[in-house]
Amino acid sequence: MKNLFSSSATTVIMLCVYAIVLAIATIIEKFYGTAIAKAEVYHAPWFLFYQGTLVLHLIFVLVVKHCRRYVKLGMLIVHCAFIVILIGALVSFLTGEEGILHLREGETGNRLVMLDGGQRTEHELPFAIELKNFELSRYPGSSSPSSYESVLVIHKDGESRSEHISMNNVLDIQGYRFFQASYDEDEQGTVLSVNHDIAGRYITYSGYFLLATGFLIVFLSGKSRFSRLRHRLKRLYSGRTIAFLFFLHLSTFAFADISDLSDIVRRHAVSPSHAKKFAALPMQSPNGRVMPISTFSSELLRKLHKSTEVKGINSDQFLLSVLLMPDVWMRLPFISLPGEDICGRYGLSGGYCAYTDLFTDDGSYKLQKDLERIYRKKVPERSLLDKDVLKLDERINLFHQLLNRQLLSIFPLDNAQSNKWYAPGDDLSLFIGKDSMFVSKIFDWYLDEVRQSILNHNQTEADRVLDMIVAYQNAKASAGLISSEKLEAECRYNALQPFRLCRIGYLLLGGALLLTLFGIRSDRRCWGNILHYVLLGLALAVFHLHMYGMGMRWYISGHAPWSNSYETMVYVAWAIVLAGLLFARRNVLSFALSLLFAGVILFVAGLNWMDPEITPLVPVLKSPWLMFHVAVIVAAYGFFGISWLIGMSNMVLFIITGHKSRRPERMLQIEELSILNEMSLWVGLALMTVGTFLGAVWANETWGRYWGWDPKETWALITILVYAVVTHVHLLKCDSSLWLFNVLSVWAFASVLMTYFGVNYFLNGMHAYGYNEGAGDMMVYGGVLAGVCVLFTVFSYIRWKKTDVVADTEYEIKKLKIEK
Template sequence: MKLLKRIAFCLLGILLFVLTIATILEKVNGTEFVNNHIYSSVPFIILWGSTALASLLYMIKRKLYRQWTTFLLHLSFILILVGAFVTWIDGEQGTLQLKLGEKTMSFINKGGEKRTLPFSISLEDFEIIYYKGTRAPMDYVSRITVSAENNSESLEGEISMNKIFSFMNYRFYQSGYDANGQGTVLSVSHDPYGIGITYTGYSILLVSIILFFLNPQSTFRQLMKSYRNNSQGIKKGCSILFLLFVSTFPMGSRAMAADHPLPKTLPRETAGRFGDLYILYNDRICPLQTFARDFTIKLYGKPTYHGLTSEQVLTGWLFYYDSWKNEPVIRIKSNEARRLLDIKGQYASVKDFAGNTNEYKLEDAMRQIHLGRQITDRKGIEEANEKFNIISMVCTGALMKIFPYRDAKGNTLQWYAQSDRLPHEMGNEQWTFTRKAMNYVHEQIVMKRFDEVNRLLNKIKQYQQKECGEALPSASRFKAEKLYNQFDYSKPIAIFCLCIGLFAFIYYCRCTVTEKNICCSLAFIFNLLLCSIFIYLSMTIVLRGYVSNHLPLSNGFETMQFMAWCTVLLTFFLQRKFTLSVPFGFLLCGLTLLVSMFGEQNPRITQLIPVLQSPLLSIHVVAIMTAYSLLAFIMLNGITAVVLHYSTENCETAIDFLQRISRLILYPAVFLLTIGIFIGAVWANVSWGRYWGWDPKEVWALITMLVYALALHPASLKWFRYPMFFHVFGIVAFLTVLITYFGVNFLLGGMHSYANG
């Protein structure tokens, strides 16, 4: 058994080393080199197979099948590897280029070889859907016809971004188009068996994880029982942990230099009147304030800009473009996009997008993307390009759909921007009002006649109300949305919860050590704070649900906000039996609120490419970021233990207590990371036709999961039974998280390198 154990874990160590070296070689020699010489090589496949086989034999030898949930969990990984092996043997991917009216029965695989299809495929029509008012492609739609060789079966289909067409076990994905717009570029995937096996493995993995937490005999449940019954804790260590934790937060936000001149803006009150108008935005009628807020967050990352309201920012671009075009207000997350724009900081101005000869600096990169070619940090460049196009659409008024119109029969209601092509049947008076109203507003702004501006805006709103009637949201829903837009306190509340939670954790542990009762006054204060947070979260959830007219659980932001609300609610019920639920409630609430903010950092201004609208993507990000937060807490525990070990005598009890906390957190952290990785794989398969592409970020996420999974095997790896080794491991292992989240972005690149925002 010892030999099997050593072989299994040694092979795993070799595998981790190879994966690490591969990401470095990819940076030096390129993606094609590592794909050909490592990821697709026979020795690499043999290494995976040998590791899986040795692990399976070791599990059987240890009779791990008696612990059926744990055995099922490990078996799911082996099944996933079997699916990947079948894909490697039998699957094939390639590219198919079609011209309008052209018929073909072949495609080019990734090796450059021509492969024959068991059917013919022809392109009947191709359409590029542009962002309104621009020539920036938003989606590509191919309409095709496929026919079997004997013409016994023929089928028409449509392929667009995130809309797959399947026929005879072949799947087609829209990936690009010809430069002249007369042809399409399709990705082809043929994997009749591997995907089914892999998805079965994913399903078993999810079920086994759920059963593991429910199983009373699982290690996690045993740790929970041991933790509840434990009457000893830490004293000095908690104080050190508090200082270390608090030191990770900035003491203040960056303030704008006092002598920095702000661009021209409307007075706050006048700009606010613009926010009172209605607008058709994201396929719904809402306050223009909502659009202004999302526009500002989209560009700058925050709902305000150095004291200016979002309405002032929006109207500044509308009416004072020459003043705003030099303002570094566009946040560029991608390092590659910054290099192309030749900027040093995180923010760019509109002028930074133009070269010395007035050429568009991202034009060549976007052309390569539209042709379906792979370039460095594609998504980061697309995001920067999108922000530039959004400013263009705002400044031309293309996104300002504030003029409603009903047809002569009064049945159809359409919303138009000033620059839109208006219907021929529109009356002269309405036509003139739609075309000229904003121009007249602009004239009054130039003359600084803001009272007249307010009067004109009231007139536009009255026109909206008269034309739309009951189609407009109710006055209460309109006010509720404006009120909701003012609720922007997630970050300070999150940090407050984390700090209070850590203080409460220290206090409750010290009371346990000294066997003292919890101070009633302090417990009351904790509950009062929890109650205040609960009321705030309840208001935001109710307002968002009332405004959207559905249960606010449709994306990652809403889900994490709801999770924070549930956490606080459960804390009230659990604290009588489990006193540490109070500090844990604060901590988990703070973590979930921080994670929820990732869903609000890139608001949907225009219709996003469908691939980015998938709920799988939101779940993937939420799971990964929650896992990283928990692993960070383990790292802080480790630092505390190391400091205690070298600075305090007789600290074994405290160090042991910290290990129990970390081991308790490690299980949900690793499992959340695992779930996040494989949900991301499903999303990638649905969106791009492959569930794993060996992108550096994917590889390092896998490395992180495997490294931390080692600590879940103290029965096999005896070093993890020793508290100090466990804590040092927790510190060192966190380097994999830092490399995954930051190192890949700044050093290794890849398709995910935009994600550092």
Template sequence: MLLKVFGSYKTTLILLFFLAVGAAIATFVENDFGTAVARYYVYNAIWYEALLVLAAINLAIALYRSKMILHVSRFTFHAAFILILIGSGLTRYFGVDGVMKIREGSSSNVIFSSEKNAEITLPFAVHLNDFELERYYGSRSPSAYTSDVEVRDGNTTLGAQIYMNHTLIYKGYKFFQTFYDPDEKGTILSVTKDPGVEVTYVGYALLFLGLFLNLFDPKSRFRKLISEVKSSSLLVVLVLLVQTPLWCESEYVQTYLQEHQSKSKEVSDAFGKLVVQSRMGRMKPFDTLSQEVLYKLSGKNSLYEMDAMQVALGMLSHPSVWKNLPMIQTKTPKLREFIGIAKDQKLASFEDFFDGHRYKLDAELQKALAMKPSQRGTFENDLIKVDERLSIAFMLYQGVLFKIFPLPHDANHTWLAFEQMFAQLEGVEADKVQESSTAFIEALFERNYAKALLHVKTFSQFQSNYGAEIMPSSTHIQIEILYNKLMLFERLTLAYIFLGLVLLVVAFGRVFAPQTFTCKLDRPLFFLVATLFVVHTCGLALRWYISGHAPLSDTYESIVYIAWSCLLFCMLFLRRSLFALSGSVMMAGIFMFVAHLGHIDPEITNLVPVLKSFWLSVHVSIITASYGFLALGCALGLFTLILFTCKRSIKIVATIKHLSAINEITLILGLSLLVIGNFLGGIWANESWGRYWGWDPKETWAYISILVYAIILHVRLVPRFYSHYLFAVFSLLGFASILMTYFGVNFYLAGMHSYATGDPVPIPLWVYVCSGVVACLIIMSYKNKNLKEEK
């Protein structure tokens, strides 16, 4: 009887459920009470480890009773989880994990282990010859840090360099570059000794192999389902958006704006091709900086019928006019009322925030900054963001952001803005460029744009003479400016949403009015989807070329990639299903819409040292691709529930079964990628800083998502409980775990993967609206949950 209980699929689902719930609660405990508390009561607690052991025993018995060894691919990846758990047990209970601090010219043979709260003496010493920190050009941001060390073991001396993603291994101990002392004269190394690494890596290899083989095994569930769904091929259209112009009342200002808008284009385009050094040391055309700044200030890509470069030059040359033009974005009516503008006026002028020399926001801003992040409301968060926008605007008016002048012969390749250039540049060449700078500002102020253009050529020549060593090539600059002007991702958003709705109407029309919505529509609709997909792919390729790394390093890039992956699988395997196609296009549109909300910054930045790794492309791309497939499963679940609300017919029943099959295919592939991506992340973590897993909130919620989708896909093994209706509900609700993994953790929980580092933002109204709609749909469709056909 015990064998029956411990080997049952019901037990499997119950264990997975409690593992997921325990981990979910722990993330909130960690956020409120600290990592140590969460580890003590959950992650390292005996009850949680007992659940993991029981899950492994349950899996082993289930493998034996179901004779799964006869199915090589399925047995391989299921058995791999048991092997990985054994390896993790060896690492946890018999491994060494600590930190070693060494100053330059000193040696150490002691590491401190926080896990065991003790010092551990090594049988050899490590001597630090030199610590070197490299920074990005002209900035304080670290690009790389390296420890030049010697291992001293009796008469044996071994020289080595330790830097991020490059370790030292000696006598089973691995040394990882973790951090450094504030004075940059000492290093901080992580040290591990892992007796379970071979077992764990064999488990990983079997897991990846099994999941891969499962996709091609003719006896696998995946292949059986996919054989029911047929396929065919793919190809480019742009949807252009029209920007709504703003206007201003003063006659002088109107005249100035009209003239600046019509005559400054040539000089602003030329100035946009000049290279500028960003705060993190990235070298880019000024056109890019101006777009980033205008978007941060106003949430728009153009203003007053002018592009970002024209606006930037206007703010530099005629600040008295631009300070009175509405261009600072505000998000709360309370803040607008506080500064004395209309509640529905989203843009305020720079001067709206000042009463003479008094800064209106000062007192309230200090209160907001003194509050804990979790206590701030929408007003306080808006205050802090607006204050940041005003600082950026002020720097633009002062010319501080215009770092276009290379400091000759500077070791760190520092570039200077207008103000700094007058104080720090010397020599005949410097006098010439300083004189040209003054004349350039005056020419812009006088609206003599032809004269201003001549001075831009002087700046360009100065850059070539003294900054060519670190400047991007002219081709690179032209491509980046082209990327800025095309605004592919912004324009794709509406195109995806509109086309997704059209596809959805046609898909439902095919069920209820097949005579009207004929198959003749399929080819042109698929061609449009293929066109948008190609445009999206080109946009990603351009961003990759411009940044020099895979476009997966921040929130904006990963969301855009998820939108792309939503389409990829559907285009390859499910393109004959209009429901699948409409679901993938609509989810792509929703993700693209989220990517272009005001709080997500699309700026291209340099990589921090830990992300300079091959693993960034592999680990992140696979995980985010899985989100795209699971999002498609969510959409298919939604469409299925809509069909459950309709009066039953043979056509509707067949469509529900068809959608369920497609949905299961999508979720199998999505879960496979999610598992592979997460375990590849474990390898990256272990090879880069000596641990597979840190129970960081994002890691934990990725683990929870794996458990959630494992439950969803295994519910069918309990026939009395399973139904097409329940599967649709689970696939729809299960995506909440992905939303929590991606957005919830980023903006509501603190952690090393969190973009907002625990600074919570208010839950948007649309979340409550969507939750209400989903709840109503589930209730309305419940009465038809049994799939019986009406005569």
């Protein structure tokens, strides 16, 4: 019984059961609500008992293993940290208090409302709080909240003092921590969440500190497993594995040209030089951000046509062309159709339709009846065709607004409190005096001059009128709203398209590097080595371009560029290449695979359902914790991605292993890659764990609790558990442990995909800032990928079991000689 309770197999089984229970709990929450999930699982006595058993088991294992000197200092501290964190969670659960304080302006209260298991109770605070004023600020020209804060007066022991509380700005009074949670619709009241958990907070934070310290020792100590893996890798033969040529076809994704416009549009296109000048004109987006028109035109054509170019006409020329020749564009079939079923339903063909194709001869909108039927349905009941109809309707409405000049918000209203800008097609009655005359006439004048410039090939007058609009903007816009430096930087960013270039570079260089690895293996001539190093140098140049693009996006937006789905995918690609670089010295194959994987990720990021728009942050994300938490988490995804690639590579090597004379060399290659795989997993697991608990600290500083069993939080924990199991597989004494480790490193990546994509698509929660409706398309790719992984797993296992005894003996002898 003692051996069973202290065995590594028991640890692996208990962690697997824990992860499965958590996954089931998130599904329960999806269908039955948070209250049921907490009552039946998270706060249920049996679940607390299981967690307590897991802690006791972990303590017992540590005592037994440490007494036998199996556990080194770093890992001992890491495991002890988890015990401390779980103890802190138990203390918080038993002694902590959470509640809500709702106040209206001018109201004073001290009754804390708490909900526990559906029961409403009240608790009297040892002081009173008065809401003096609630303030909500919005982004300029937008209804989106930028921040909200409450001006409070604290009445305590006969004294009063004023305090401010806002999102990410906590008010601490006698151990009670107040957080700006929400506000009333009329903006006359505030909702504060309150947390009282002194003991639990300090115990938990101590566990977080121990965790970071432990991982630091693991990577720096010369006696840790990570260090032993590093030394084993030095002793092993640095073999070259065969290049996987089937990856190379991915490079063709970098080139696509799907467009067809008539000759009349090309003949009357605005000159690129003037289109560039027009594209630099500032405008206000619907969310209030001031940006150059080039950003808007690119996003517009991308949404309408699924491309940023149309047969030699770029997005800036397209925008001007529509404004100059609306009748022509209304009849051109360039609006992309979202699905094939749409064509049959409305008599369309060719994958594109014209604006006029969706209207009958009497002017009736063909989609109207279907839209009325769809909107009467509940969202979960809508079919795929229904969703395609809604997408097409969105594109038609967008083009309709463009035809009516309602999208180009280029005129700031003088002295407007909201800093709102107006488009030429908007109601301009708010403008008075000379301003009214200017904004009502200038745009038509400008378009007339552009038409003349096309005919006489002289754009001087068009440039002059455009300069007048710019002068008006600078005179009327609120101070600091227009930054010429940032606008110029954004124009350069749009023209450069750095991540598109990186996508092409990573795919081509990754494929070429694999080819040279294969070639150098069979031909050791000097030219092969020179080409090899040239490709490495070019790959480094593309990597620096990737960093430059991220830096430009950071400068333009004013915040770290990983706040939505598109940005995090760009950062994941960068982290994967960085992880490959760290291992490139030991094994260039891992670097080549990381380039290909990064290229594929940037290709996915460039798909039309991904939104590359630079947007302002929602209030909760306006925190320095965003940069640290997301950066560390996504860096972990990069290392997990490298492990997935290496695991797939090893499964291919298992499959292609042939004659027994080749087996010793193949096995050494597999072991070399397996060591790199485990080292990458350890780095990823450390980053994932630290990043998750950094998020817990952020949550505690924002919402007043460091763990709320939100689906995103829960799946982050599941990912940690899954990779903890994978990194402990080597402790299982079985004949197939090497094969099992590589296979699990591949399948474990599914938990990363679920955490990153699946939670947003399948589940609900508070972490939906980066949600993208097109994430559902990723499930199709995921299904295909899962099928490939199943085939690789089955065939690699079959080949692994067909082991030649003589070959195994040769491998063991060769390995022993190398290690000596």
